[in-house]
Amino acid sequence: MLRKLRPSFSSFLIGLTAALTIGPAVVVPAYAQTTGGAIVGVVSDVQSGVLPGVTLTARNAETGVVRATVSEADGRYRMAGLPPGRYDVKAELGGFSVVDLKDITLTIGLEVTHNITMQLQGVQESLTVTGQAPVVEATRTDVSGVISQQQIESLPLATRQPVALALLMPGTSQDAVRPRKFNANLGAGAFTNAGAFLIDGLWNKEPCTGEPRQDFPQNAIREFKVNLSNATAEYGWTASGVVSIATKSGTNLISGEAFEYFRDKSLNTMNRFEQAAHDTKGSPKPNYRRNQFGASIGGPIVKDKVHFFGAVERTKEDKFVTVSTGKSQFYSLLEGSFPEPEYSNTYFGKTDWQINSNQSVFVRFAGQQQDYTCDSCGGSAAYNSDGGINQPRRSVAAAHTWVISSRALNEVRGQYSFYGYYPHPVSDTTVFDFADYPAQRLKQFVPTFAFPSATYGWPAGLYVLQWAKEVRDDLSITTGAHTWKFGGGVRSMPSQDDVPPNNGAWTFGTDQVFDGTPATQALLRNPILFTATGPNTSIRRDLPNVYTEVYVQDEWKPVSNLTVNLGLRYDYQAKVLNTTLNASDTSIFPTFGTARDLSAFYDFKNRGDKNNFGPRVGFAWDTRNNGRTVVRGAFGVYYNPIWATLMRGEQTNFRQAAINISNPSYPDPYGGRDPLAFASTAPQNISIVDNGLQNSRAVASTVGISQGITSLMAIHADVVYNDMEGVPLLTNINPRANGTTGNRPNPTFARIDELKNLGYNKYKALLLRLEKRQDKNFQFLVSYTLAKGDGNIPFTGNSGRVTDSQNRGLDTGPSANDRRHVLVASGAYLLPGDVQIGAVWTLRTTMPFNAVAGADLNGDGVVSDFVPGTTRAMGNRDNATLLTAVNAYRATLGLAPFPASQLDSNDYNAVDMRVNKSFALGSHRKIDLIAQVFNVFGRDNLAASGGAGGQNGVPPGWTLNVRSDVFGRINQAYNRQQAELAVRVGW
Template structure:
């Protein structure tokens, strides 16, 4: 049921929460883009000194912030822009103390204790040196990436998001210059909170927190990832917080002009390609920053363009010359046994086609027309089943431009204002592999543009009370579709009953699909607005923050997803029911015998939602060597509404008048129903507690531990739930392929929009169901994780720290894959048509969208050795040993542990290793400056200094074990008992092969598994095998040539996958498919990049 539209519960609860946290008068905000410095001031006898004036001066801008020590000698200078600082302490009767060379890092509390000597305040004791690297004030476990790493590391894409992969307890799910995905410390690949300059930079409007802005490295100052135990200031994430700080101007004018280029002429060939895939890749731009008014107003601007023409090699499976004319006499499985095909029109007991050939008179004219759009085979297949008999190259074209503009102004020591603007424009045009682009499954275009307008105001009400307000306005739009969107292709094919103009989607099991999955989508406007305000209050040994945030999202779109139809063919169309190794999906298409047909067009929708949060955090210095972090956060996502009330729900128990059975589609804003399709979840209070303890009090060792509860976003929301406001037809075989829902030559049955009401979409008993409703759980709750950690840090000298940490993460109510509720209870199964036995026989699938019922468990150990840049060297080594278990597929996984639930009535059997379970992972990264040349240790001038000086060397090494994967059947023998869903294989013996026996043609023992019998579930796990691992070396070589004091030219050479190691993707996992057990693709081969950069 819907919530009543007149309900005031959300508003009342929100007001109570805000009042309890002191937030009702003001909005709130966070230190997501700044750092701070804290410590104790004592005299030579260790007596604590109150009333000491502390000045923190930014060495680059001259901006000074002051604080005063409290009664116990403690001080904190918060909200410092990352950079280089000097700290001065003054008290009458003591010599002034100044320490320079202090580096303030993004998101870090730097500890610096000061001892004052008796004397005149006009006398100054000066010290040069950085503050200790220990994380001595917080229990948060994470990773900081300094600017030297950002600028000098070999980065394939020149985007800051790539640097996240350098940390431990992480698994890269997908790379990309636009929106990389990474699973952090037991979180899921879509549960991070991406923030730039302390505000949201993720896709909130679609309830899908992927990175929306992945800024160029030239615009980035530094980056920090909080993995576990982050404070109550941060929320809306159960999978880490990724914070990126953009650069600001300084008192000196600095800038650069740069270009990077790559070309396939100097690259290696992909393992599976006969020839090199073409590549043209250029990144060029400029960055400049400096003063507008010295010590007052500063600017920074970066404009970068990226032009990519990336060649991609595809191994595809297409029909053979004989199959094209209906001759399947040479069609075998991988073992060489003939695959017999049967005439679906020959009666209840099907007869085999004579000589395994479909006569021309029985071939469907639409099926024949479709066959002509497949490219002809051009290579020898990988096995006897005919897998990978076609190779083709295509090009993914990207024209990406990013403009970053930032202006900072200091009105006074009490008021600072910052404005930051980002324009992200990234149209794409992906060329086809097929010679006939209209039928190509890869070719498409998109046009996307996103903006971010950030206003940040810092105000000191008093030296101990500071307010930080940020407002981010983030509009964007998105348009996408297939290349030949208006070609009238259904009519040219002879396909009837669809209104669209694009080529239909054609899914032929075991073969490459044809046509686009998306036949046209326009999203505009899309809004992701964010307001945050945080008040920081320093009282005695307490550093208190209280604040909150508000996010408003909107997504308006026109989505013609399947306007030209989706045609699905399975081997069951031409098999002998109840037998194995019979039937071929391509033969089913040629016979015109469909397994499923879908058509869908959607009226314009306009979805909107809000996010509210409030928090209190107290970092309490119980003793000089012991800090206690205590906090609590409340947050909620309000139920989504549609501005036009174009969304539907589903009442599981109401009686449907058409069939007199349970299950009624309900409509927002109709018949007294409220505007939301599920109830809100408003009791999300999350405690956070942790400590940092220096047991020896020597600033060399710290023990840290923390625990907290962390809610994730309510992903993903479905924009498809618009029953009554779309033209929908879903026609499915009622008996697992024995009977076709309709014949291809006849076209789609007429689909009409029924009148909105309790009988919408339903059919009477005995009639073929045609509608598949979707629903969100009416009692939907936010998923959450309980996280805890224990770590020990030890300084080793030379600016180096060793850390051993243990991280735990247990998730509950996690979103799982959408699943049909309309599975027949296995105790009622029988052969034949089981539609009447479904819980809701008046419908086909009844899909529960992303049910919040998943659980996960992660335990990881990480050993980290880190040296911050000094004496020409930095390095970071992370080794992680971890185990990750869950019972739902997340949709964003490095491995493929199936795509859904096998048996709706047996969720317990879904527990298995997660697709993001990577047992062993080692990542090494470093930057080394050879000590030769100007401003270095040796060879300061002369010819040798010119030739041998100025060289830098960078490297990233990744060694990673493979991820779990499951094996399913190509032919789902469960039929209408469950739609849709994978049927897993039966395990007869261990299918894993020794590494010495694994080949690309036979990665695992394909004979060790078998297909379950009809109406039986497979006995295998979701995660049966481990896929291939990763061995990758990236290197950079930089040559700097300086002249004068202010100019530098840098030549860069970078090599990705330097040793050209073939990192294979996963093999085919569908038993019965020609690709079963065969690896068909690999990651990129060695690629070289050259760059030239002029800096002043």
């Protein structure tokens, strides 16, 4: 049966209502719940005497929304929780002249200080301050920056997903990010999914892998803040950085836009491998086309009170993937360019209501429907070596802001979301009902065939459904020189998955003629490994997951030019460690009470990491008390969630047989026996979780300085150190003695993979940033990163496994996504005639890679062992030692040695440009004609973002198997040149 639409919109509303109903009864959030800014200062008279009781009123120039407060006994005032925008502030006190401050610009999370001097009545004073936010933030203790609306609208952006502009900041990358997952590695260099992603202060990550849950239309994003390291105590569940996005709201002016961005093969230059196929085989230029179109509109429902904003966007891309193994004598029929169509529909709606000057609410709904053909095909991976994914995603959220008094502000927020994950093969995009296994679905699965130079097949695909309920609350209280914040949150994110049987995977030690047809399958010889799970059986798994957090934070100004931030938070993750299970439940643990009883491994009741206290301390010293030179430093302890996907194996043992056969017979690995009968007698691999497993922990420290050059230009320098430990890694605790042939300590089982806190990563970086805010027609930002990461984490995604459990030191080496140098320069210039030019230049040095032996050298049933004499990530870091060991190993196999020129690098050098010509039509109407060119100079950038060994569903890019003659080569490339034309109509 085909999949039905679910869940209904009404279920979202019911869930949200429940969340907001209980919200005020708990003390909740974390992670900088507020996306607003604050205007603070001291009111005094001309003799510097402080003035209490001054009425200060801030009015948003765009929406007319008003916020009022009164200065305290010491003259201090604070207006917090203000949405990003332009504000006019008026100060009034009987007997004194009114003071007006004009055009104060607040960006996300910004606190600006404006001290006010009032004169005796009779002198009307109006002060006009710059419309720009300060380029040096005198009270900021963390390492962060804001990507503004001006940058989003003026710089070239290939995806129209603004989070990609996070890469303008130092200490960021998108290495190892899965295609179409608009993720980013942030600051700490830990791993891909360690950062927090927030939309309007609410969580936007899914619980199984930690990737972003859904995308939003670009027109719905106002701006976002990128926190690179040492977030304050209100941020949690992040071992690295934070991206906090503020969405748009309607204004008092009805406005909107409609647009179309267009790409076509006539605007493209073939990449290196497409060109080679064209020149040698006469392959035609891929028939590429991309349409991205949408619209947005916003305005008042009740002027100065109620506003609406909505946006929709659709992307339809007929793209192609090129398979190029470098061994066409064996795989010529697998090679070529293949269609890889995909689409994504995003939509967004938001209503803001200013109840009165002290209370406001917003409600928003956002959704995305996406489908693409292949996650990681191309290069050495054949067209059907992976599947596509159909992903429906929806969320509804609401928030209430209440100015309780001139000293107190409370914000409560809630969210309900759904995420569906329905993988499918490239040849059949049909999606079925969850936990339904008709014959048509089972026919989608194709056995995997892995050779040294190529892979083929898609053996299975599990469906995943995720729901999330979130409620949080922040309370801010200002008392003299102290601003206290108290908060906490609860987030329930259960998931379910169905696991169909798969058709197994074959691994061969030599390249052989193969095209996927039964004829060539029949001719294959000498496999070295066969693996399969669940022959003829399917199961369903339920994975509950609850995050709870509380924090307290004090921003203290002991003197006017010193800010000290002190905080403590507590994080607790419940239920994720299978603590709701009972080891005697035979529906989940079918071998209970038998010779293969696993209950001795489990202590569910006592699992859980309950001591996750995270102290935070930071300071910002405005050395001359003029906002020009600020020295800052911070220290903090941070925790990362345990991703639910890591718990799946423990719920699978013996419910689905885990078969692993070395040197199997072919084509029948079972030797004529029934697969289930074979599995019932042969020792099986099992997966367990260390009962003492803890959340990974990072200790981060920074020290830096910001120096204003002009009022709109500054340079920032920060030194970052992040020491992360306790990353969950699988290790075999039942290894064979004496390598591949000895007995196991526990002969009842084969490999016993235990998830333990074995991984660590140490990251050191110098982050430099020179920025010039928009003024006199131009802006620019230049970022440079000098970084070094070392550790033993095989991947940078969710987890990984120890390569050799009896020699764990082999995994020690550079981080999998280590790039020593990164330079990103961006800028925009407005020419006469309303012509704007924007450009981004990106330069990144190469990542490392592994040298894999292509055989199971340690008898653990996994063909991932390093070449003897090498360690993890040695490629492109110590090539001389690597090649000496590789060539010695190849000599034992009768294979020729490799020269140093064999090893490719994935250094990246590209310039992207955008030209925009505006035509004014009057009454706020205009037409923009836009042209963008990506990789203007056509440099061949080889695609290998998966890094050392491939990770998180991203292939390494390099051929890692040294038995292949193309070891060390990268067989994929990014576009040489790609142009885009667009038209945008605004009103």
